[in-house]
Amino acid sequence: MSANLDPIATFRVEANELLERIEQGLLDLSKRPADRGLVDDVFRSLHTLKGSGAMFGFDALAAFTHHCETAFDRVRKGEVAATQNLISAVLAAQDHMRNLIEGGSPDQEATGRALLEHIEREVSAASGPTAVAITPSQWRIRFGLPPNALANGCNPLALLAEMRELGECSIAADISAVPHLTTLVPSECFIVWEVQLLTDQPRSAIEDVFMFIIDDMELDIQKVEEDKVSDVAREAPASPTAAAQAQTPTANPQPPNIDGRQTSKSGDSVRVPAERLDELMDRVGELVIAQSRLSQIAAASLDLNLRAVSEDIERLSSELRDTMMVLRMVPVGTLFGRFRRLVHDLARDTGKTIELTTDGEATEVDKTVIERLADPLVHLVRNAVDHGLESPEQRRAIGKPEAGQVRLAARQSGGEVIISISDDGRGIDRARVRERGEAQGLISAGAQLSDQELLQIIFQPGFSTAQTVTNLSGRGVGMDVVKRTIDALRGSIDISSRPGNGSDVSLRIPLTLAIIDGLLVRVGTGRYVIPLSAVEECLALSVEEDLRSRGRSFISLRDSLVPFLRLRELFQTGTQPELHQKVVVISTGTERVGLVVDQIIGDHQTVIKAMSKLHEDIAMFSGATILGDGSVALILDVVHLVAAGQQEEAQLRAAE
Incomplete structure (x- = not known):
């Protein structure tokens, strides 16, 4: 155990895990109030939190949790029914416990007293003939x-x-x-x-x-x-050292299971601070760059021993990179679990009946991506509930089930993860979107827009179709946050809506933001990296085909026309086209576009470096990387290039 491990920080991490367990247990209990196992689970977690809080000096937390535990013990004994109001009161108390763990607030005592009084009122209201006599x-x-x-x-x-x-x-x-x-x-x-x-x-x-x-x-x-x-x-264990490790408060035990006992020995898993993983990821990135330099030197040398060592280093760095990437991956289920509470609270605040379903929780994403997706998903779920779902009365009147459906789903597609948020509500009123867009100056009156372009307006800063400002919507900032965050993650947003049958928003996010496999190409005198996960195939472009496609920018690919972009012209390299140009066909989802390059150099392990403040707004590039010779290659933004190609195709078709 590291000597500098902060026991208070360790307690906070494990206490938050207990609070998550309490919250999930209460939300399950709201669906199955007669489940005695769930009642016991919540009680044991409250008991564990109280005991560990007292051990680490969080006296206010221990005292508050003790009163909650005492009230919930009556549910455990069968003296009080687990009503929806009582569950909501304990959920509010759980939020206060989290606040006490993080340091509390100036009015924490008054808040705690009000919450305990609320719980006591609900306990009194829930008391009745359901009590079960238990013989001591x-x-x-x-x-x-x-x-x-x-x-x-x-x-x-x-x-x-x-x-x-x-x-x-x-x-x-x-x-x-x-x-x-x-x-x-x-x-x-x-x-x-x-x-x-x-x-x-x-x-x-x-x-x-x-x-x-x-x-x-x-x-x-x-x-x-x-x-x-x-x-x-x-x-007592035979080894004094083992006993000491089990007893030392600075040790980091496995969190208890629902029965309150340890589920595994400490050697089965180790808790590592996230920042240490980030530091290790940086070191692995530097190693990959150094290995690329070594490979380049070895390729130019006649020394067979140097080449052999270079190949070994390349193999080991590749394996280390893959292992490191696995360590950083976390299941999307850790993110989806947070929204059960959000939907529970939204149902209470709006008076709507909402059922949340999730799919693909085992899909894994880089932990950094997971952390940054939390806020956008909150806004999308709130938007689906507030703008999408009708009230129970409205749903009954149009023949829909009273309970509205909100669905979160995740799946992996190549080097991307697609997270979708869908509902079965009223859908997006396109006429209202256009009216508000024109009123707010986001689009010009009478502008010809495709359906996707019109729907994308809802992500513009300040846009809102709400008539009045509420605690849920109306200020026009929520969906703007979604757009900015997804752009920062080098992702894209697809949106579809069916009038009267709901909407679907799909977020396409790269699996990782650290190291990717790339295809290194040359355009003029510059070198660029195309994410390999987006590459479908590479084709030769003869001089005749190049001349024939001038003004059209289409190539025929297995009986289908694919638009392509001449990167030399797009980047304004000022160089002449070479005799043997290549076309790299890339795709995002069902959309494809070809990129004309001068030379395909080969695969490249790409360590992603952020663009400088001066260049971060250049949409065609998502980052940069350092090559083996120390020079810099820019990483192409596939989503932007595909969109540009499709836009050019639409303009050409419209002109025809």
Whole structure:
């Protein structure tokens, strides 16, 4: 374990995981309020959060969570029904817990009191004849802590206090193992406690008291009414080092499962800060550049040993790059899970009935991409609910199911991930979009626009079709955020809408923003990189075909016409075309375009470098890379070039 690992930072990470578990459990419970397993899951997570908060000095969090746990315990006992209002109240309390973890606010005490009063009101309202009488049981518990428990922050008095909360209990201390004063080590624990407990809680609730140290202590639990057979005694581990690692607060244990126990040993996985992965990714990128330089030197040398070493380094750097890319990939499901709460709150605020479905959660994307997609997806989901879905009354009147559908889906296509947000609402009113676009000066009156161009207006800054400003929409900033973020990710947005049958917005995002496989080409005296995932095929362009296509810019490819762009003219290189030009056919989705280049140099592992502030607005390029000889090659923006080619094709067809 790293000596500089901040235990508070570790606690915050794991506490946020517990809060996510609580939130998902509550959202599931809102659909299945009679599921006792879900109730137990939420209760155990609250209990774990309370205990770990107290251990790390978050007293306000521990006290607030204790009151929430106490209220939810009544649901666990069957005394209170898990109503929608009670679940919403606990969800609001969960938001306050997150705020307390992050540092709180000046009015946190007043906010906490108001939330607890709200929960208490809902508990009182939910109390009724659903209560289930549970006969208390007598338990005999004997436990001894590991010798280093006190040094590692475990307070036995706190454990005894938690058992008192479970029911009536009597406690006796066995001090027979305490050594003579001359050999006593004050920081070690020698006392064994015997507890007689009368409680209506199950055995698991007793075990939960010791969940942080249960694997390293001696614990014997007996139910008195039974045959007094001892529970499985848990001995301290044979290795003192292992015990110390399990007890040290700065250690980073695996998060507990829904039963509150460790699911795996610490060696099965290691938590690594995201910034360390970023640093490692930078080092791998530099290694790839150095390897490219070495390959170039070896190719020009007659030394066979140098060539052999160069090939080994190339193989190892490629494997390291692939391994590093896998480490950075996270499933889209980690992003989709956040929207269950958003949809729950939107349904409450709008009075609409909404069902959220997800598909393709296992699709993996670079973690940096995932982080930057959160805000755009929030705006798109809110827009679908506010502008797209009708009210339950309107849906019934037109023969639709009362519950509106919002669907999030993800799939991989080549080097892209396509994330779509669709709904079955009213669709986009194109006449209203044009009217508002003309009123706001975004389009000229009577301008001829394709359907896609018209729909893309909703992403313009300041555009909104809302009649009034609400807490959901009307200011014209949400969809603008979507457009700017997707552009920054070198992605594209496709939108379709069917009047009366909903809309679909698809985000096309590159898998990674760090290292890609590219096709290195030459245009004039400059070299450029085309992302290999977008390349379909390469063709030769003879002088005759080049002359024949002047003014048309089309090539025939297997009985279909594909528009192409002459990069020499587009980049204004000032050079003459070479005799043996090549056409690189690229695509995004179903759209294709050819790029005429002078030479195809070959594959190239491309480390993406951001453009400078002076050049970041040049739409034709998405970044730059350093070649083996130290020169710079620009990375072509495939989405922009395909769009330019398709626009040129439309203009030529219109002219004909």
